[in-house]
Amino acid sequence: MRNMGRQLHVVIGGGSGFIGSALSLALRSRGDHVTLISRTPGPGRMTWSDLARRGLPACDAVVNLAGQHILDLRRRWTAAYRDEVVNSRVETTKQVVKALNESASPPEVFISTAGKCFYGTRALDAVEAYPELDEDSDPMGLDFPAELVQLWEAAADDVDSTRLRHFKLRIGIVLAGLERPSGFARLWPLGRSRGILPLIVVPFRLGLGAVIGSGKQPLPWIHIDDMVGILLHLIDHPETRGRYNAVAPGIVTNRDFVETLASCLRRPLVWSAPEWLVRLVVGGERASILLQGQLVRPRRTLEAGYVFRYPRLEPALADLVSVRTWTAGRRSCCARA
Ligand SMILES: NC(=O)c1ccc[n+]([C@@H]2O[C@H](COP(=O)([O-])OP(=O)(O)OC[C@H]3O[C@@H](n4cnc5c(N)ncnc54)[C@H](OP(=O)(O)O)[C@@H]3O)[C@@H](O)[C@H]2O)c1
16 A cells, blocks of 8 residues: 555544554554544544444554553452453454444454453463464464453454455554653652653562563563554555454563563562462452463465564563663663674
Protein backbone atom coordinates (compact mmCIF):
# COMPACT_ATOMS: atom_id res chain seq x y z
CA MET A 1 0.00 0.00 0.00
CA ARG A 2 2.86 2.34 0.86
CA ASN A 3 4.30 1.93 -2.62
CA MET A 4 1.43 3.89 -4.06
CA GLY A 5 3.09 6.94 -2.51
CA ARG A 6 -0.02 8.47 -1.01
CA GLN A 7 -0.82 9.54 2.50
CA LEU A 8 -2.68 6.88 4.46
CA HIS A 9 -5.52 7.42 6.90
CA VAL A 10 -5.33 4.91 9.75
CA VAL A 11 -8.06 4.56 12.40
CA ILE A 12 -6.82 3.13 15.72
CA GLY A 13 -9.22 1.79 18.36
CA GLY A 14 -7.62 2.27 21.80
CA GLY A 15 -4.95 4.34 20.05
CA SER A 16 -4.45 6.56 23.11
CA GLY A 17 -2.68 3.71 24.94
CA PHE A 18 0.90 2.52 25.06
CA ILE A 19 1.19 0.75 21.70
CA GLY A 20 -1.32 3.05 19.98
CA SER A 21 0.62 6.19 20.94
CA ALA A 22 3.84 4.75 19.53
CA LEU A 23 2.05 3.64 16.35
CA SER A 24 0.36 7.05 15.92
CA LEU A 25 3.70 8.80 16.33
CA ALA A 26 5.34 6.57 13.71
CA LEU A 27 2.47 7.03 11.23
CA ARG A 28 2.35 10.81 11.69
CA SER A 29 6.12 11.11 11.40
CA ARG A 30 5.98 9.55 7.92
CA GLY A 31 3.13 11.86 6.88
CA ASP A 32 0.12 9.61 7.42
CA HIS A 33 -3.12 10.75 9.05
CA VAL A 34 -4.43 9.11 12.24
CA THR A 35 -7.86 9.07 13.89
CA LEU A 36 -8.24 7.47 17.33
CA ILE A 37 -11.35 5.71 18.59
CA SER A 38 -11.54 6.43 22.31
CA ARG A 39 -13.94 6.56 25.24
CA THR A 40 -12.96 10.21 25.60
CA PRO A 41 -13.73 12.76 22.86
CA GLY A 42 -11.02 15.16 21.68
CA PRO A 43 -9.19 16.50 18.64
CA GLY A 44 -8.30 13.77 16.15
CA ARG A 45 -10.61 11.33 17.95
CA MET A 46 -13.99 9.74 17.53
CA THR A 47 -15.79 8.00 20.39
CA TRP A 48 -17.19 4.47 20.32
CA SER A 49 -20.69 6.04 20.22
CA ASP A 50 -19.64 8.07 17.15
CA LEU A 51 -18.56 4.80 15.55
CA ALA A 52 -21.90 3.15 16.36
CA ARG A 53 -23.86 6.17 15.05
CA ARG A 54 -21.89 7.23 12.00
CA GLY A 55 -19.73 4.24 11.10
CA LEU A 56 -16.11 4.46 10.00
CA PRO A 57 -14.69 7.47 8.20
CA ALA A 58 -13.05 6.86 4.81
CA CYS A 59 -9.74 5.24 5.72
CA ASP A 60 -7.07 2.82 4.50
CA ALA A 61 -6.52 0.74 7.62
CA VAL A 62 -8.14 0.03 10.98
CA VAL A 63 -6.15 -1.29 13.94
CA ASN A 64 -7.93 -2.26 17.15
CA LEU A 65 -5.81 -2.00 20.30
CA ALA A 66 -8.58 -1.27 22.81
CA GLY A 67 -8.63 -3.23 26.02
CA GLN A 68 -8.63 -2.75 29.78
CA HIS A 69 -5.14 -3.62 31.03
CA ILE A 70 -5.16 -7.16 32.44
CA LEU A 71 -2.11 -6.73 34.68
CA ASP A 72 -3.09 -3.47 36.37
CA LEU A 73 -1.83 -4.39 39.84
CA ARG A 74 -3.52 -1.35 41.35
CA ARG A 75 -6.80 -3.26 40.89
CA ARG A 76 -7.85 -6.41 42.68
CA TRP A 77 -8.82 -9.32 40.45
CA THR A 78 -12.60 -9.44 40.92
CA ALA A 79 -15.48 -10.72 38.79
CA ALA A 80 -16.29 -7.14 37.75
CA TYR A 81 -12.71 -6.43 36.70
CA ARG A 82 -12.59 -9.73 34.82
CA ASP A 83 -15.77 -8.79 32.91
CA GLU A 84 -14.28 -5.40 32.06
CA VAL A 85 -11.13 -7.06 30.72
CA VAL A 86 -13.22 -9.36 28.50
CA ASN A 87 -15.84 -6.85 27.35
CA SER A 88 -13.38 -4.05 26.61
CA ARG A 89 -11.76 -6.34 24.03
CA VAL A 90 -14.64 -8.39 22.67
CA GLU A 91 -17.26 -5.62 22.51
CA THR A 92 -14.93 -3.04 20.91
CA THR A 93 -13.85 -5.65 18.37
CA LYS A 94 -17.49 -6.47 17.58
CA GLN A 95 -18.20 -2.77 17.10
CA VAL A 96 -15.26 -2.33 14.74
CA VAL A 97 -16.20 -5.46 12.79
CA LYS A 98 -19.83 -4.30 12.45
CA ALA A 99 -18.65 -0.92 11.15
CA LEU A 100 -16.29 -2.63 8.68
CA ASN A 101 -18.94 -5.03 7.42
CA GLU A 102 -21.45 -2.19 7.00
CA SER A 103 -18.98 0.13 5.26
CA ALA A 104 -19.77 0.74 1.57
CA SER A 105 -16.03 1.16 0.86
CA PRO A 106 -14.11 -0.66 3.59
CA PRO A 107 -10.41 0.01 4.22
CA GLU A 108 -7.83 -2.31 2.71
CA VAL A 109 -6.54 -3.50 6.09
CA PHE A 110 -8.01 -4.60 9.44
CA ILE A 111 -5.59 -5.57 12.19
CA SER A 112 -7.08 -7.12 15.30
CA THR A 113 -4.58 -7.50 18.09
CA ALA A 114 -4.51 -10.04 20.89
CA GLY A 115 -1.88 -11.64 23.08
CA LYS A 116 0.53 -14.58 22.90
CA CYS A 117 -1.73 -15.97 25.65
CA PHE A 118 -3.70 -17.46 22.74
CA TYR A 119 -1.33 -20.43 22.97
CA GLY A 120 -2.38 -21.18 26.54
CA THR A 121 -0.27 -22.66 29.28
CA ARG A 122 0.69 -26.01 30.69
CA ALA A 123 2.67 -26.55 33.88
CA LEU A 124 6.05 -27.78 32.65
CA ASP A 125 9.14 -28.10 34.77
CA ALA A 126 11.94 -27.84 32.20
CA VAL A 127 12.62 -25.39 29.40
CA GLU A 128 13.17 -28.32 27.02
CA ALA A 129 9.66 -29.60 27.76
CA TYR A 130 7.96 -26.56 26.23
CA PRO A 131 6.72 -27.25 22.70
CA GLU A 132 7.80 -24.80 19.98
CA LEU A 133 4.75 -22.86 18.86
CA ASP A 134 4.23 -20.74 15.78
CA GLU A 135 1.27 -19.07 14.11
CA ASP A 136 -0.09 -22.42 12.87
CA SER A 137 0.03 -24.08 16.30
CA ASP A 138 -3.05 -24.90 18.34
CA PRO A 139 -3.19 -23.76 21.96
CA MET A 140 -1.31 -26.14 24.28
CA GLY A 141 -3.75 -25.56 27.15
CA LEU A 142 -6.75 -23.51 28.11
CA ASP A 143 -6.55 -21.00 30.96
CA PHE A 144 -8.42 -17.72 31.42
CA PRO A 145 -6.04 -15.59 29.25
CA ALA A 146 -6.24 -18.19 26.44
CA GLU A 147 -10.04 -18.26 26.63
CA LEU A 148 -10.07 -14.48 26.51
CA VAL A 149 -7.95 -14.40 23.35
CA GLN A 150 -10.15 -17.02 21.70
CA LEU A 151 -13.28 -14.95 22.36
CA TRP A 152 -11.45 -11.84 21.16
CA GLU A 153 -10.23 -13.47 17.93
CA ALA A 154 -13.64 -15.07 17.30
CA ALA A 155 -15.21 -11.58 17.42
CA ALA A 156 -12.64 -10.38 14.86
CA ASP A 157 -13.22 -13.43 12.63
CA ASP A 158 -16.75 -12.17 11.90
CA VAL A 159 -15.26 -9.55 9.60
CA ASP A 160 -15.91 -10.10 5.89
CA SER A 161 -12.33 -10.92 4.96
CA THR A 162 -13.15 -11.14 1.25
CA ARG A 163 -13.27 -7.32 1.25
CA LEU A 164 -10.04 -6.55 3.13
CA ARG A 165 -6.79 -7.99 4.44
CA HIS A 166 -7.48 -9.23 7.96
CA PHE A 167 -4.58 -9.73 10.39
CA LYS A 168 -4.65 -11.38 13.79
CA LEU A 169 -1.62 -10.23 15.72
CA ARG A 170 -0.56 -12.18 18.82
CA ILE A 171 1.61 -9.91 20.88
CA GLY A 172 4.26 -10.80 23.48
CA ILE A 173 5.21 -8.55 26.42
CA VAL A 174 6.01 -5.21 24.82
CA LEU A 175 9.10 -3.50 26.24
CA ALA A 176 9.64 0.25 26.14
CA GLY A 177 12.00 2.68 27.80
CA LEU A 178 11.82 4.69 30.96
CA GLU A 179 11.87 8.28 29.71
CA ARG A 180 14.50 9.75 32.07
CA PRO A 181 12.33 10.14 35.16
CA SER A 182 13.33 12.59 37.86
CA GLY A 183 12.57 13.09 41.55
CA PHE A 184 10.17 10.61 43.09
CA ALA A 185 9.40 9.23 39.67
CA ARG A 186 12.88 7.70 39.66
CA LEU A 187 11.60 5.25 42.25
CA TRP A 188 8.10 4.89 40.85
CA PRO A 189 8.25 5.56 37.13
CA LEU A 190 4.90 3.89 36.53
CA GLY A 191 3.06 5.20 33.55
CA ARG A 192 0.40 3.30 31.68
CA SER A 193 1.79 4.79 28.51
CA ARG A 194 5.15 3.02 28.85
CA GLY A 195 4.00 -0.58 29.27
CA ILE A 196 5.03 -3.00 31.97
CA LEU A 197 8.83 -2.60 31.98
CA PRO A 198 8.92 0.55 34.17
CA LEU A 199 6.86 -1.36 36.73
CA ILE A 200 9.17 -4.38 36.62
CA VAL A 201 12.21 -2.15 37.07
CA VAL A 202 11.04 -0.67 40.40
CA PRO A 203 11.88 -3.66 42.64
CA PHE A 204 15.15 -4.14 40.77
CA ARG A 205 16.18 -0.56 41.51
CA LEU A 206 15.43 -1.20 45.16
CA GLY A 207 17.67 -4.27 45.06
CA LEU A 208 14.67 -6.60 45.30
CA GLY A 209 14.65 -8.03 41.79
CA ALA A 210 13.36 -11.60 41.70
CA VAL A 211 12.95 -14.60 39.48
CA ILE A 212 9.24 -15.34 39.13
CA GLY A 213 8.26 -18.85 40.24
CA SER A 214 10.50 -21.53 38.75
CA GLY A 215 12.07 -19.06 36.31
CA LYS A 216 11.97 -21.78 33.64
CA GLN A 217 8.87 -20.45 31.89
CA PRO A 218 9.56 -18.94 28.44
CA LEU A 219 8.89 -15.21 28.23
CA PRO A 220 7.90 -14.00 24.75
CA TRP A 221 8.85 -10.32 24.51
CA ILE A 222 9.16 -7.64 21.84
CA HIS A 223 10.79 -4.19 21.72
CA ILE A 224 8.29 -1.38 21.10
CA ASP A 225 10.15 -0.36 17.91
CA ASP A 226 9.57 -3.84 16.47
CA MET A 227 5.97 -3.87 17.67
CA VAL A 228 5.32 -0.70 15.66
CA GLY A 229 7.58 -1.92 12.86
CA ILE A 230 5.49 -5.09 12.39
CA LEU A 231 2.24 -3.12 12.33
CA LEU A 232 3.63 -0.78 9.64
CA HIS A 233 5.08 -3.71 7.68
CA LEU A 234 1.73 -5.50 7.56
CA ILE A 235 -0.14 -2.32 6.59
CA ASP A 236 2.37 -1.60 3.85
CA HIS A 237 2.74 -5.06 2.27
CA PRO A 238 -0.28 -6.06 0.19
CA GLU A 239 0.77 -9.73 -0.02
CA THR A 240 0.41 -10.24 3.75
CA ARG A 241 -2.68 -11.41 5.65
CA GLY A 242 -3.61 -13.85 8.41
CA ARG A 243 -2.03 -14.66 11.78
CA TYR A 244 1.28 -13.18 12.90
CA ASN A 245 3.18 -13.44 16.15
CA ALA A 246 4.60 -10.14 17.39
CA VAL A 247 7.37 -11.65 19.50
CA ALA A 248 11.15 -11.36 19.14
CA PRO A 249 12.96 -14.40 17.67
CA GLY A 250 15.32 -14.46 20.67
CA ILE A 251 12.89 -15.78 23.25
CA VAL A 252 14.28 -16.26 26.75
CA THR A 253 13.18 -17.82 30.03
CA ASN A 254 11.96 -15.72 32.93
CA ARG A 255 15.29 -16.36 34.67
CA ASP A 256 17.30 -15.20 31.60
CA PHE A 257 15.13 -12.09 31.46
CA VAL A 258 15.54 -11.04 35.08
CA GLU A 259 19.27 -11.84 35.11
CA THR A 260 19.80 -9.68 32.00
CA LEU A 261 17.70 -6.88 33.49
CA ALA A 262 19.56 -7.01 36.82
CA SER A 263 22.85 -6.88 34.95
CA CYS A 264 21.71 -3.87 32.85
CA LEU A 265 20.65 -2.02 35.99
CA ARG A 266 23.74 -3.14 37.95
CA ARG A 267 21.55 -4.51 40.69
CA PRO A 268 21.71 -7.88 42.48
CA LEU A 269 19.23 -10.66 41.94
CA VAL A 270 18.69 -11.98 45.43
CA TRP A 271 15.56 -14.09 45.57
CA SER A 272 12.82 -15.99 43.75
CA ALA A 273 9.20 -14.96 44.21
CA PRO A 274 7.40 -18.20 45.11
CA GLU A 275 4.33 -19.13 43.09
CA TRP A 276 1.97 -18.76 46.06
CA LEU A 277 3.10 -15.16 46.57
CA VAL A 278 2.65 -14.29 42.89
CA ARG A 279 -0.86 -15.81 42.98
CA LEU A 280 -1.65 -13.84 46.13
CA VAL A 281 -0.47 -10.51 44.70
CA VAL A 282 -1.68 -10.86 41.12
CA GLY A 283 -4.84 -12.93 41.59
CA GLY A 284 -5.33 -16.56 40.57
CA GLU A 285 -6.65 -16.42 37.01
CA ARG A 286 -4.18 -13.90 35.62
CA ALA A 287 -1.16 -15.25 37.54
CA SER A 288 -0.56 -17.79 34.76
CA ILE A 289 0.62 -14.88 32.56
CA LEU A 290 3.62 -14.52 34.89
CA LEU A 291 4.05 -18.05 36.21
CA GLN A 292 3.78 -19.97 32.98
CA GLY A 293 4.83 -19.19 29.45
CA GLN A 294 4.86 -20.19 25.83
CA LEU A 295 7.79 -20.88 23.53
CA VAL A 296 6.37 -18.78 20.71
CA ARG A 297 8.26 -18.14 17.48
CA PRO A 298 7.48 -15.42 14.90
CA ARG A 299 7.76 -17.82 11.93
CA ARG A 300 5.20 -16.16 9.64
CA THR A 301 6.37 -12.69 10.67
CA LEU A 302 9.90 -13.53 9.51
CA GLU A 303 8.59 -15.22 6.34
CA ALA A 304 6.67 -12.01 5.59
CA GLY A 305 10.04 -10.28 5.32
CA TYR A 306 9.97 -8.35 8.57
CA VAL A 307 13.54 -7.71 9.80
CA PHE A 308 13.68 -7.32 13.59
CA ARG A 309 15.63 -4.34 14.86
CA TYR A 310 15.98 -6.06 18.25
CA PRO A 311 15.91 -9.84 17.74
CA ARG A 312 17.85 -10.45 20.99
CA LEU A 313 17.06 -9.41 24.54
CA GLU A 314 20.37 -7.95 25.67
CA PRO A 315 20.59 -5.18 23.05
CA ALA A 316 16.88 -4.48 23.51
CA LEU A 317 17.23 -3.99 27.27
CA ALA A 318 20.47 -2.08 26.77
CA ASP A 319 18.51 0.32 24.58
CA LEU A 320 15.63 0.63 27.03
CA VAL A 321 16.90 0.44 30.59
CA SER A 322 20.63 0.93 30.41
CA VAL A 323 22.25 2.67 33.37
CA ARG A 324 22.88 5.55 30.96
CA THR A 325 19.09 6.11 30.89
CA TRP A 326 19.26 6.86 34.58
CA THR A 327 22.61 8.55 34.95
CA ALA A 328 23.31 10.52 31.81
CA GLY A 329 26.58 9.81 30.14
CA ARG A 330 27.42 6.47 31.78
CA ARG A 331 27.41 3.43 29.62
CA SER A 332 25.40 0.33 30.29
CA CYS A 333 26.94 -3.00 31.16
CA CYS A 334 24.70 -4.36 28.44
CA ALA A 335 26.24 -2.12 25.82
CA ARG A 336 28.69 -4.89 24.91
CA ALA A 337 25.81 -6.86 23.36
N1 LIG B 1 1.45 -3.87 26.11
C1 LIG B 1 1.68 -5.18 26.06
O1 LIG B 1 2.73 -5.68 26.53
C2 LIG B 1 0.66 -6.10 25.38
C3 LIG B 1 0.99 -7.45 25.24
C4 LIG B 1 0.07 -8.31 24.63
C5 LIG B 1 -1.14 -7.81 24.18
N2 LIG B 1 -1.43 -6.49 24.33
C6 LIG B 1 -2.74 -6.01 23.87
O2 LIG B 1 -2.58 -4.96 22.94
C7 LIG B 1 -3.60 -3.98 23.15
C8 LIG B 1 -2.94 -2.62 23.36
O3 LIG B 1 -2.05 -2.71 24.45
P1 LIG B 1 -1.54 -1.40 25.20
O4 LIG B 1 -0.43 -1.82 26.07
O5 LIG B 1 -1.35 -0.29 24.23
O6 LIG B 1 -2.82 -1.07 26.11
P2 LIG B 1 -3.14 0.24 26.98
O7 LIG B 1 -1.99 1.16 27.06
O8 LIG B 1 -3.73 -0.24 28.26
O9 LIG B 1 -4.21 0.99 26.07
C9 LIG B 1 -5.35 0.39 25.54
C10 LIG B 1 -6.40 1.44 25.26
O10 LIG B 1 -7.65 0.74 25.37
C11 LIG B 1 -8.64 1.66 25.78
N3 LIG B 1 -9.40 1.05 26.87
C12 LIG B 1 -8.98 0.74 28.12
N4 LIG B 1 -9.97 0.23 28.84
C13 LIG B 1 -11.05 0.22 28.03
C14 LIG B 1 -12.40 -0.17 28.20
N5 LIG B 1 -12.82 -0.64 29.39
N6 LIG B 1 -13.24 -0.06 27.15
C15 LIG B 1 -12.81 0.45 25.96
N7 LIG B 1 -11.56 0.86 25.74
C16 LIG B 1 -10.69 0.73 26.76
C17 LIG B 1 -7.97 2.93 26.29
O11 LIG B 1 -8.25 3.97 25.37
P3 LIG B 1 -9.22 5.23 25.78
O12 LIG B 1 -8.92 5.54 27.22
O13 LIG B 1 -8.77 6.31 24.85
O14 LIG B 1 -10.59 4.77 25.56
C18 LIG B 1 -6.48 2.57 26.27
O15 LIG B 1 -5.68 3.64 25.90
C19 LIG B 1 -4.41 -4.41 24.37
O16 LIG B 1 -5.61 -4.97 23.96
C20 LIG B 1 -3.53 -5.44 25.04
O17 LIG B 1 -4.27 -6.47 25.66
C21 LIG B 1 -0.55 -5.61 24.92
